[in-house]
Every structure is written in structure tokens, then in C-alpha cells.
């Protein structure tokens with residue numbers, strides 16, 4: 084009944100479900116087989132507890148893995164919600180099509196991508212994943228199967244996109260695709276070294292104008308005038324197929340969990356030096372296979388095990404453009420003062436395309452994401468400081484990554500839409516995250 088492995092990517096907090104019920108068919112009605120509350124579980128690529136339901140029932144959707152329709156003329160794919168974005172790309176890239184929005188891993192399910200309304204490196208052009216969902220089919224705990232779109236049950240549709248799995252089980256969805264051209268598999272990419280934060284922020288926005296994809300890596304150990312130094316990666320789809328196709332390097336995997344994380348200031352400092360040097364050497368324009376460009380971390384399976392048994396926490400915030408410089412400077416200062424650092428300190432621009440979901444995270448501004456090994460109270464204390472800075476600058480936190488947001492912060496962030504959202508929640512659904520932020 085309860086197979087192992089139903090944990091989040093950060094492996095913190097630990098919240099064991101009492102039962103896990105797999106859904107195999109869209110006609111399944113699992114609700115009599117275990118007690119509520121229920122929560123759908125996709126690929127478990129959320130970091131915190133939004134995909135967890137401690138002491139209650141998870142509805143595992145991975146077996147909903149069928150493609151239902153492919154309309155090439157209308158560039159529309161319809162599939163069940165357990166299909167992963169990687170599986171969609173395998174089908175559509177040979178047809179000259181691509182998903183309009185992909186996050187930093189392709190191992191996420193369609194249901195999970197919708198329920199967190201995920202974003203990619205092209206938010207300034209394409210907005211979020213949910214903006215490209217033409218319609219979806221939702222299973223409610225009363226057994227009803229409801230079709231939702233912008234025109235059919237629009238309130239339930241807007242609550243389900245970014246709805247954290249609380250409105251029911253998404254069974255299937257129709258997603259609009261983007262044309263990249265026949266045979267195209269590569270992105271023409273360039274890496275630009277940047278010396279300091281304001282230069283980085285200016286260059287990201289300038290690059291948004293003529294690049295479909297922009298993302299920056301920050302060396303979070305840099306201090307003083309060098310705060311915010313890093314590398315800006317930017318790119319556009321290649322205009323034509325490339326003759327040679329250097330595909331993603333062979334996949335490695337971390338075979339076991341490290342009892343104690345080997346990641347510390349020394350390894351971090353060495354990594355940052357090497358990464359910056361590599362960026363300077365390989366910086367010029369070059370063609371990169373889409374797998375390497377969009378999903379570099381997928382090259383190492385189970386990389387979260389490197390963080391040891393205590394797990395990792397990701398902090399991701401978005402702050403308005405007007406306060407981005409001071410907010411990010413302050414946050415990087417607090418991280419350095421706490422003696423912490425992150426291998427993955429990623430900065431992206433959020434453009435003005437509106438998010439379709441009531442609880443969607445992206446708002447116009449700059450988003451910063453960092454990973455930290457979980458050191459218990461010490462990490463929790465740092466997160467409290469960072470959260471206060473985000474709130475003071477009118478920013479927000481990403482529920483898909485969060486493990487520490489307080490109920491007060493959640494209300495501050497989403498208070499204006501909460502009554503509308505609550506009206507659409509399935510009464511038999513809940514999650515560890517939801518119970519935490521509703522206290």
C-alpha cells in the first residue's frame with residue numbers, strides 16, 4: 084500500500100503518508116479506499132512539503148502516463164497528467180515542436196507542472212506553464228470529472244493552475260506547443276561573465292530584449308564591490324538544424340545517500356572558482372543541445388543525495404524590479420554573514436506576462452533561488468531572516484520550494500485571492516504545506 088520514495092526533492096521535512104494509492108486509469112475512483120485528506124503526488128520534484136501529506140493519503144499519478152492526442156496542425160498535445168515533460172519532448176521535438184515553458188528538470192509530471200504553475204528561463208516572453216494549458220480534466224472527491232478552461236469553469240481553472248493539488252486530481256491536460264522548426268535540437272547560447280550585481284541586473288534585462296532565454300548564476304561567496312558577480316547564460320533557438328549533435332553527456336548517478344554532506348565553504352569556494360573559469364573559457368556563442376541547455380542538473384541522477392540524510396532546503400523569492408538590487412544585496416549579505424553559501428544561486432527575470440493561476444508564484448520582477456544543506460535551527464534562522472527581507476521589499480516566496488514560510492507570510496502574499504481560492508478547494512484534499520500555512 085505504501086511504497087518507499089514518496090518524499091520531496093529536498094527530503095525535508097519528513098512527512099510520511101499513512102497510505103499511497105496509485106491511480107491507473109482516469110475512470111478510477113480511489114476515494115473509498117483510504118481515509119481523507121487526499122493529495123495528488125507527481126514526480127516529487129518539489130523541494131519542500133507542498134507535495135507531502137503527512138499521516139494522510141497520497142494519490143500517486145505516475146501511472147496516468149498515456150498520450151491521448153497530438154494535433155500537429157494546431158500545435159496541441161493532450162496527455163494524462165502523470166506523463167513527464169521529458170516524455171512529451173521525446174514525442175514533439177522530432178516534429179519540430181517544443182514545450183513553451185520548461186523548468187530546470189524535465190522529470191516533472193504535467194500535473195505537477197500545472198499545480199505549481201512552473202516557470203522557465205523564458206518567463207519574460209512566455210509567462211508560466213499554466214498560460215499554455217488550453218484545458219484540463221479534474222477529478223473531484225465526489226467522483227465528478229470536470230473539464231476546465233479559461234471559458235469553462237474559469238474559477239476552478241484559475242484555482243487549479245498553481246493550486247498546489249488542492250482542487251482535485253488533474254487527470255489530463257491539453258497543452259499548446261511552440262514551433263522550433265524541423266530538425267532543430269540546439270540552442271545558440273552564450274555565457275557572459277559579470278563583475279557585480281547592478282551590472283548583472285542591467286545585463287539580464289537588456290538581454291531579455293533579443294534573447295528568448297536568460298538565466299544567471301551568482302557566486303554567492305563574493306563580497307564587497309564584487310557582490311553579485313557571476314555568469315549570465317543567454318540563448319535563442321538555432322535558426323536551422325545543426326549537422327553534428329553533441330547530445331547530453333552520459334548520465335551519472337549518486338548511488339547512495341551521504342551520511343554527512345561533503346558540501347562546505349571549501350568545496351563551495353573551489354566549485355565557484357572552477358565554474359567562473361569555465362564560463363570565461365567556453366563563453367562565446369556556441370550551439371548547445373536543448374537537453375544540456377535546459378536541464379544540466381538532470382545529468383546527475385539523485386543529486387539531492389549529496390546533501391546527506393538531513394536533506395536540503397531551497398530558498399526562492401521574487402522581488403519587484405525597483406527593489407531588486409537592494410533586496411538581493413541584503414540577502415546575499417545575510418547569507419555570507421551566516422557563513423552559508425549555495426552552489427546553485429540562480430537569478431532569473433520575471434516579465435510582465437500575467438500568471439493565470441490564483442496562487443501562481445511569478446510576478447513581474449527578479450527571482451533568486453539558492454540551495455542550502457539542512458543544518459536544522461541554523462538554517463531555519465537564516466530562512467526567517469531572508470523571509471523578513473523578502474516581505475520588507477514587497478516580494479514573495481515560491482510554495483513549490485518552500486519548507487519554512489509562516490502562515491502570516493502566506494496570508495501576506497496571497498491574502499487578496501484566498502477567499503476565491505478557498506471556494507474552489509476540494510473539501511477532501513489537503514497537504515502538509517497547506518496545514519502549515521493555514522495555522
Ligand SMILES: Cc1cc2nc3c(=O)[nH]c(=O)nc-3n(C[C@H](O)[C@H](O)[C@H](O)COP(=O)(O)OP(=O)(O)OC[C@H]3O[C@@H](n4cnc5c(N)ncnc54)[C@H](O)[C@@H]3O)c2cc1C
Pocket residue numbers: 092122123124125126127128129130133134144164165185186187188190191192193194195196197198199200201202203246247248249251252253254380483514
Ligand atoms: C532540479 C530542479 C529544478 C527545478 N527548476 C524549476 C524551475 O526552473 N522552475 C520552476 O517553476 N520549478 C522548478 N523546479 C520545481 C518543479 O518544477 C516543481 O516543483 C514541479 O511542480 C514538480 O512536479 P512533480 O511532478 O514532481 O510534482 P510533485 O512535486 O509531486 O507535486 C507538486 C504539486 O503538484 C501537485 N500535483 C502533482 N500531480 C498532480 C495532479 N495530477 N493533479 C493535481 N495536482 C497534482 C501536488 O499535490 C503538489 O502540490 C525544479 C525542481 C528541481 C528538482
